[in-house]
Amino acid sequence: MRSGGGYRALLAVLLVAAVGVATIGMPVVNSGMTTTAEAAESPEIAESYDSVSQVDSERDPADEVYLGENGSAVLQYDDDEGDVNQIDLGMDVSEGLAYMLVVDDIEDQDEEFQEANFSAVLDQSGFSGDGSFVMEQPEEVENFELDASGEVTDETNEFEATATGTFESQGGAAGTVDTDGQITATADRFETSGSVSADGAAGAMTGANSEGESLDLSLNDTSDGYTLDVTQERGVYDWSASQWETREQAEQTLQQQYGSLATDLGGTSEIEISNYNFEERSSGQHKLELEFTVEYTGIDDGIEQQLTTVLANSEEYDLSQSEAAEVAGTVTDLEIQTFEFSMATSGGSMDAEWDIAIDNYGELSLAMIDLAEASSMSEEMAQEDLEDARTALEAQQAVDLQSEIKWSASVEQTSDQKMELDAELSSNTENWAAYIDELEANDVDPQNDVSFSLTANTDGDELAVDAQFEIEAEDMASQAINSWANSVQNNPTTMSSDTDEFMTALSESELEVARVDGNIADGTVRVEGGAKFENMSKVADTFSDSVSISGMASGSAGNSTSLYVYVDDMGVDTESATKSDIEHLDVVGSETTVHEAGEWDEEFPEPDTDAMSEYLGVASEKSSESNESGDGDGGSDTVPGFGVGVTAIAGLLTALVLRRQA
Template identity: 60%
Template structure:
């Protein structure tokens, strides 16, 4: 059975490892909390203090309330001391950790070998880097691996850009994959969409080919709707099979008209209007199989239903207690709905001989007033917590700017997936999007006092080459004060999310301190080559002491440094003031009442040792983060300004998790 001292030592070691894991995740994971929508703001410049002294505990009472018993205590003759914590079970090749609270700097480096397993044996090389600062977020990464067995060939190319000059997106993908499907088939679609602030049109087609589908029955329907001066006209052409229990509704021309009246005519009656139904073609065929066949063409003319639509919608809005709308305001919104113009509305579906083909063409106009009315509706909704007043005003201004600039958005697509008879699945897809009059739209936004959208560029490629698959990606967002806003966004999400902590709790205090920490820059780099993983990360805070103070009930460390020798890791903590202890002559018996001294702690008197202890290298940490040593400002042209990465949240969260996993491996 383990002794009390052994349990104490294990708890001490576990506490230190837990703290290291927390520190790693806090430093690196901050950047993974999401990128809020940013419309500008002042840029914060990182600044460093004049000195580079190591921050230490002010008093021994603070240290002993936070720390477990040290392995060794080195007393100095000036009233200070150094606490040393050892871990002889470290199984990583290299582990360095440094933190200086007064400078607001954190840095960590982990290097270790990984064993071959199912998840890594096909991975040949991987690199990832990212940086988040007050000017934006950027990153890129690459991956080379053995080509998966079920991929015969693959080519993917995705890119996009949003700036003051353009807003465009392009994506294409082709590939051939092994498939275990027992039948052939294909799915394809193509089309386009064009939208302005007041008009939307789209046309396209889609088809599904399944030879295994039944060909005994088929269905055809063609529908078109026309907006007339006093109502709407609907033309329908249908071919369909009917079961026995439905045949009586359609087996004569007169019965078919009664059925159409109940399906279409009653709608007009309910809206206070009238309808006229005219059957222009009718053919009914009885079949011995029990599936009779109907072919019918008819026209429905609606008159006077718009007044009914307006009246019913007005009543609904005015009587809704969650809306703060007067009768006249409700009438204005309802009127904008009926003012919507349907220029074209055509839809065709044809199901026959194991295939389904769909075609459509729609064009809607004059919905600008409807869009503004929907914003008024959102503004009046008491239950709408997702939008605040500024969001609604920005959306309203954006619509006005789109209208003034005649901004046009175009989107086209063409994609197909085919299962061939040779057990192959073939993919071919292409998407494109661009805008017209984008520069004029940006000018209109700025003339109305709204900042232009953030500059964003991204790209992703994946290609097979021989027996390898290579993936490369880049990402860049330019936005002022982005780092601080990312932390604040994370803090707000933590406070309002389903797992939000109680006000005043330790977690709530930490979140509050984190939101006040004023993150200036965070960077992470990771690589995997020749079964060796290397992860490095760092961050700079303007007010890191707030975070350190919030952790005082558990660790409360102001500065730490590590050293790894022959597989043994040591953590050093500096204490400036040992209280009423005369450190110049004190022995273990004089300080064993302190919480940082245990039965197995070795105490070195001030006159008995002559050693130098590792300290956080502030210059190295600043250099890694691209900060100048003297001013703390981001260095222009530094490599850290164009760091590689696949994406903000996913990439950094994954690296933070990897860092934590590597540290916690020491538990085994």
């Protein structure tokens, strides 16, 4: 066996073309691009092939060369040492097709893990996939159920999730935490209300004590300032008792705590105590009951003046005095409609509630965009992105876009060392369709359509998880592969001239569709993947510096697997050439056996373009019965989506299989 390294190297390069493209980056919801290259990395992968240049350096000459007519040849790479059960490979450069299938046994499979399936498709209309796995129910899980789903389209933007479960827990004493609430936001108004309560051990962690303490406060706008009303009942330790022992001392202390703010901002404050009671106790912790009002006047002018000075003198912002004053004015234009908060603790329990509504912050949001444009950091931000942000905010104001989030959750630690969970979370958006129309009317691309679902539940002694994911976007395959190529090319740890050549060729190949499927069950792993390119010739040219490759196919006999590489042009007259005429080529070595034209009659497996096209759901140019795109079993229109995680698993499993061959 001479060229196992060459076989594995060619196999690795083919896998990059066939499956690697399915593990590339995908758009996030706001139409940005990211990459999963980092997510797919593992020590095994990195140690096997750190870069395309390493693969190229390890590519040995062929074992056999069969010379044909018109400059053609077939290169045979043998691998007698591989212990993989099945490897099927295929590539046809003229049709831009690449395919691989790896099936092997899993050694030392975790007995808790029972089976898994995943499938993913990336094409010019989006990225989609689904996946599931079943495992033995963990001992610490008594029961569990999760149901989450979300959707963002031109018509709707919503999310919903529920989770319930009982788990073994060594959390200590019994206790409960409950919370519920909501947040509502528009481009000009923010509202939130809700409550939190805790008792038992959970309440003790908040500092609740048996004596009982409480705090109620409210803040309101007035015509010339703000009014703060506070009612509190709390303990006072000996070291601070002198500040509260008399009504006069309490008023002086409050003046120091609250009045200094007005002084610093050039305004005035007036404090009035409406209820006062100080109870001295021998325990050293005294009790204070206090109800007071603070009237602030004229502090807005001070806020504007100080903020204007800071912005105008800052080297980070390029603002004139008047521009800085305009930004500062939007801060004091905020209107506090409601600001109420209360909290009470007693006997190891705690209860808190809030109700807040702030109005008229739309101008402040626009001012923040102006500030970003004037910032020295604006050089790092695209002007188009800032303008799109401004247009989006103005569109929200124009259609009165309103987003709402609601939640409810309860966590209980029981006396028998169990934790019980019951939680709900949802969000929805009103006037979303009108908002999308407004964006499009102002030449701003809306967000990509996204939908997903995730379920998990225990059944008997099993835990099952199912997930689906789909993103719709125009030219997504091209954008994704270009983003991935840029990410690799900008990574100094794996970058080289060969890597740059390969990634450039890959990005210029015009990917049309990539698909990957995987299954793990009964001690066997199966990974299948393929890709279709509009122009694959440049990718094929990176496989060899001296010959022109037109296709690849694999064949097996017993424990031996061979890869057959079809060459269109060996650069010599192959009909009369001998080994001495081609030994200068990088595919020919001293131990390569060369079969001259006319002296052999072997038949070799050829790329099955019909099967590859059917797998990818595309039409085969060489098929007499052309398959319409999407008609094939498992075509790109019929495979739902799961996300980048499962495709990263495909790359990982494939790399591990390759590594075991080495």
